[in-house]
Amino acid sequence: MDTMNTTIVTLGCSKNEIDSELMMGILKNNNYKFVSSLEDADIIIINTCGFIEDAKKESIETIWKITRYKREGNCKYIILAGCLAERYPKELLEEIDEIDGIIGTGNIKDIVQLIEELKNGKNKIIRTKNINEDYIERIKRISFRPTEYVKISEGCNNFCTYCIIPKLRGKHRSRKMEDIIEEVEFLTDNGVKEIILIGQNITDYGIDLYGDYKLYELLDHLNKIEKVKWIRLLYLYPDNISERLISSIKNNQKVLKYLDIPLQHINNEILKRMNRKTTKEDIVELISKLRREIPEVVIRTTFIVGFPGESEEIFNELYSFIEEIQFDRLGVFTYSREEGTPAYSFDNQVPEKVKTDRKDKIMELQREISYSLNSKKLGNIYEVLIEEQGDENLYVGRSYMDSPEIDGIIYVSSDKKLEIGQFIKVKITDYLEYDLIGEIVDEFGK
Numbered sequence: 001m002d003t004m005n006t007t008i009v010t011l012g013c014s015k016n017e018i019d020s021e022l023m024m025g026i027l028k029n030n031n032y033k034f035v036s037s038l039e040d041a042d043i044i045i046i047n048t049c050g051f052i053e054d055a056k057k058e059s060i061e062t063i064w065k066i067t068r069y070k071r072e073g074n075c076k077y078i079i080l081a082g083c084l085a086e087r088y089p090k091e092l093l094e095e096i097d098e099i100d101g102i103i104g105t106g107n108i109k110d111i112v113q114l115i116e117e118l119k120n121g122k123n124k125i126i127r128t129k130n131i132n133e134d135y136i137e138r139i140k141r142i143s144f145r146p147t148e149y150v151k152i153s154e155g156c157n158n159f160c161t162y163c164i165i166p167k168l169r170g171k172h173r174s175r176k177m178e179d180i181i182e183e184v185e186f187l188t189d190n191g192v193k194e195i196i197l198i199g200q201n202i203t204d205y206g207i208d209l210y211g212d213y214k215l216y217e218l219l220d221h222l223n224k225i226e227k228v229k230w231i232r233l234l235y236l237y238p239d240n241i242s243e244r245l246i247s248s249i250k251n252n253q254k255v256l257k258y259l260d261i262p263l264q265h266i267n268n269e270i271l272k273r274m275n276r277k278t279t280k281e282d283i284v285e286l287i288s289k290l291r292r293e294i295p296e297v298v299i300r301t302t303f304i305v306g307f308p309g310e311s312e313e314i315f316n317e318l319y320s321f322i323e324e325i326q327f328d329r330l331g332v333f334t335y336s337r338e339e340g341t342p343a344y345s346f347d348n349q350v351p352e353k354v355k356t357d358r359k360d361k362i363m364e365l366q367r368e369i370s371y372s373l374n375s376k377k378l379g380n381i382y383e384v385l386i387e388e389q390g391d392e393n394l395y396v397g398r399s400y401m402d403s404p405e406i407d408g409i410i411y412v413s414s415d416k417k418l419e420i421g422q423f424i425k426v427k428i429t430d431y432l433e434y435d436l437i438g439e440i441v442d443e444f445g446k
């Protein structure tokens with residue numbers, strides 16, 4: 001019976017969050033006890049992120065901060081997991097004495113064995129380079145918040161020239177449809193209301209397992225699960241949003257009319273240098289088709305500025321495109337020159353100052369766009385998922401238009417006590433740049 005107190009610190013994306021939950025599930029199944037405070041932990045697992053410079057910095061800073069628990073506290077073992085661990089296993093072990101073991105993105109199932117080996121005196125253990133490992137289906141989910149992420153696939157086959165993810169997360173692997181359906185039933189039976197489907201590129205779902213793109217069919221099945229309230233889609237690749245998928249999104253009432261479609265750029269020369277599979281013409285046509293077919297659709301996207309070869313003229317093309325299209329939600333990254341990616345050795349690298357200036361310009365533009373789009377929502381009534389209680393009768397929630405952590409929120413005043421996870425109808429009475437303000441209305445909008 002092992003009673004070592006364990007805790008997991010998770011950095012990075014929602015996919016990492018699920019990996020941490022799986023690791024926790026495996027360890028709990030092997031009688032490891034979980035504590036939330038670092039002070040009380042004998043084992044600290046840091047699930048890192050490492051796909052761009054900023055993320056790497058944050059992971060390294062977090063690791064250094066946590067090493068003191070080993071020097072001064074109860075901590076006996078520090079284990080790194082996730083993308084930074086998969087990317088730099090040897091360097092991390094050599095440079096940071098306090099680290100005892102490394103678990104790669106495809107080696108989650110080895111966590112118990114690694115800890116046992118550490119306890120038997122081995123140290124500086126590396127378990128990586130298994131990036132094409134399949135999803136661990138036998139581990140039940142243990143987190144049942146009102147909103148939960150469900151990974152439907154791992155890895156990616158697109159090989160965008162700036163992206164290191166295929167080297168850290170492997171080739172595209174879909175989970176079996178029946179396993180995903182079973183997991184969503186399990187989560188919603190335990191009170192989860194909103195299911196967010198994620199992967200590196202969810203539009204490729206099924207192609208490896210079924211020889212065809214099957215996201216539309218998966219949505220048809222998930223929409224039939226009685227206890228599911230909302231199904232949200234993140235990380236859609238633009239070249240695979242087919243007619244079948246659009247009609248499935250349109251006709252399945254529980255599928256939110258919210259689409260996260262990272263476009264990365266709009267200039268055809270840059271899209272080609274990025275090895276993106278879509279052209280400007282394809283993207284323009286896709287957006288107008290989506291807005292025609294699903295008038296209330298909310299489109300989120302992300303762009304990269306400062307990619308090698310992005311002249312002032314090309315940047316202005318991107319700027320005008322964003323001005324014209326008026327995206328509901330938009331994020332911008334400055335190009336991060338990542339060793340191990342083809343773009344690392346491209347000519348015409350753009351200076352950092354120019355990159356940040358361009359990012360600031362677009363964020364300034366998007367702030368104005370978001371403010372004007374919000375002004376048109378005054379008086380509208382939306383279904384809102386209550387997520388937090390503020391002071392007295394003030395609550396915070398999200399509508400179908402908002403994904404957690406990356407989009408806006410809705411401030412709701414209500415004299416009635418509301419429950420976290422409750423759905424209510426809200427009439428918009430005021431607006432901010434990204435957020436909305438509203439009051440609770442009854443079923444009849446009163």
Ligand code: SF4
Pocket residue numbers: 156157158159160163164165166200201237
């Ligand atoms: S689609 Fe996304 S995860 Fe895949 S290579 Fe491109 S940027 Fe990376």
